[in-house]
Amino acid sequence: MRNSPFTIKAGLTVGLLAMLLAAAPAKANPQGEKVIRLVEQAFLSYKDQFGKYKYLIKNRGGDKIIKFTLYNKGTKRLIKFTYPGDVRGQMVLMQSKDEMYIYLPAYRRVRRLAGHVRNQGFMGSDLSLDDMSIGSWSKDYTTTLVKQDAKYWYLSLKKKAGRNPPYPRLKMRVLKKIHEADKIEYMSRSGRALRTQTLTGWYCQGNSIMCAAKTILMIDHRRGNHKTYLYEVESRFNVGISNRKFTIRYLMRGG
Amino acid sequence: MKCSTTMWTAILIASMAWAKTAQAQIEKSWTVSIQSDVRYVVQEKSTKELIPAADFVKYPYLAGHKYRKLILVPTGFSRNENILHVRLSAETDKLKGVAEVDFVWLGYSREAQVLQDLTKREKLLPFRLESNALYLDVNGFIFKNLDLRIGQQVISWGTADQFNPTSNLNPLDLEDPLLFGEHMGVPAIRMDYAVSDDWTATLAWVPIFFPDNLPATAPIGLASPDRIPVLDQKMRWQFAVDRGLGELLANGPTRVTEANLEKPPMNIGNSQVGFRIRGKIFEQDISLSYYYGRSGMPQPSVSRAFFRQDANYIDTRVNLMYPRMHVAGLSMAGQIPWAKALMKKNPKLKPVGWWFEAAAFFPQKITMGIYQNDFPIVGTGEYDYEGDGVQGGNRPTIVDTTPFLKWTLGFDYSFSNHWYANVQWVHGFPDEFGAGGWLSNLWSKQKGMVVGKSYLDFDYNDDGHNDTDILSCYGSGQQGRCVHEIVRPRLGDYIVGGVDFKFKNQSMLMRLFFILDMSGSYEQYWKGSADGSTGKRVSVWHNPFSAKGFSAIIYPQFTWAVAEGAELSIGGFLALGKSYSRFGDPAVGSSMVWTRGKFTF
Structure with missing residues (x-):
């Protein structure tokens, strides 16, 4: 599914998008592909x-808090955990969908994360x-524009033949103004909702070009509507992060 | 030593000067953890020692055997530690400093022996300090793509889980059996050069050699002279018979009372160096490495035996040395996708993680000199190895120059959010050294074995009655008729596997890990007619699932994350097998139960 819950920015103007979709019939596939x-x-x-x-992970036995710092550049990501103490210093490097690494400070070791780990709850x-x-x-889905109104495009995504994304179907609601999905439903092949992700508290920087949500809520319906909130504490764009932060060499040296 | 100190200082000053330009904002962080460990040994381990009682043991090998029990590992508390771990770091874009210290309060005192000791707090509540990280990092040192790290550090190489034959720069910390061989930090200089985003070349220099930290039970293994790993089996038999005869004359057992270390001099010739290049090919991680230095596991090089008839034992003192070695390594890791047909049936299948790590060791030859002092008949001097009546000759080989390979192949898979499994085949444990085992034998044609147990056996036809005596075997070239050995390959093969089950929102973990020795054991002895006119030496393999060949570690654990950063654990460590087996050996330690509490903030 490869949605990014952390970085939610838009790059095109509303005007351009309006031109693309001006005459779009409700379920025309090409329009869905353009929106996605x-x-x-x-x-x-x-x-x-x-x-x-x-x-903020809402558990019956008590809430759990995890804090981290995120570095993003192009398609690469580095996550450094800062809280609680037992995960402080742990880092996850994502170089691509199939190349992820974890640094475990207790073992002073970098381990490659294989595909089987990546869709497990973190x-x-x-x-x-x-x-x-x-x-x-x-890459993984064919997208159909189901409907639209003044504020949203409503998309339906189905997995492509030969591709194997974690969820066979998605429903996505996209804010027209900033080209960001503010609600995503992850579904089974039969259309059963497995998870729902909602993004709220949008703000934009750089003349509406870079937008982000302050809060993301993920509800896992398979776990009795178990909830995880993700709050943005601080975010800055175009700060000039060095490429070396996204290398295994950086991880091997403990960050 | 002086040379290396000067170099260290020069490099430190250079790196500090280089980093001086980096006056960016300093990011500081700290981590503190408090850990409490209690362990209780539930299984006593003991051995038998010949009773030095003249009335019965006048001719022990003629009349029979009588032994007394020697407790090697008693039941009771074996650990009661409290550890304060502090980690401080400060970094800028250019520079980083890390200081990590463990204060370990041992929780019991072996040193308070006399009344005066009770007046000294440090004797009553002893503690020790450890540091695995105390270093300075300089990024972009001289060249943009060159990073330098100088100071106390662990340089971990390899892709396998815990069993990393390519990782040799740091000594092993085997003091705690539950850690299965962590590495200890040592002063070193390491440079990483980024050839590209994916490829990195590393050069590491450890100026001073540090040996491995052995478990408290390790001297038990050394205390058995019959287990000195003499390569040539005929020479082993000869030693066994001569030792038996000596014990007969001394009217008591052989005891290793001292094991002295021959530590390499602290000069540049004894430094260790390592080079590695690491990168990716077809999205699979790969690295090639080279190491030159010494094995951290000591090998016997000299044995001096003193005949002590007045004390009813033979006093043996052994010297141990650290063999030099070259090691060429290969490490790989990646993921294996399932076949398309399977994926079609079950789209939820995810790629399986895999890793392979292999190291070819090229060891220095180690021989052992044996000296006797005040022995009856032979007197004082070097042992007559060839039995030709002339002292000295070709000393027995402990480690020969035959190269050997250690490797680990592993896979892991997560079945769901709750279940995770990991399995590895390990050829050669961290403490095993020297050619031997099925793979090495493919090219060396030599059965490198270590002795688990050796004794004199005069019952040729296994009818319960002695058919000969020690004098018939002594010096006759017929020692093989009297020596009964249980041996195993120098490099064993092991399956290391485990399963994790996480539940209650991953706050609870049930873990069951095991190590199974797949090598089994070989029982080798003389089998023949009672009069000795016919017969031959036989070798019987006890497979790893038989009573005599079985040896395993079982390591169950339950951990509960009671709060953020805090966890409580309880578990067991079961060392199973006969006393001569890999894990039943008292030198490995004994079965225990343990608890641990840890809070990190």
């Missing part, structure tokens, strides 16, 4: 990003490493 590409382009509307985030949350990686929906 615009959403993908929104990811690349900045050179790099630095941010601090906080997970540290007890409802978000997985796949959720944190940057990819493209258009």
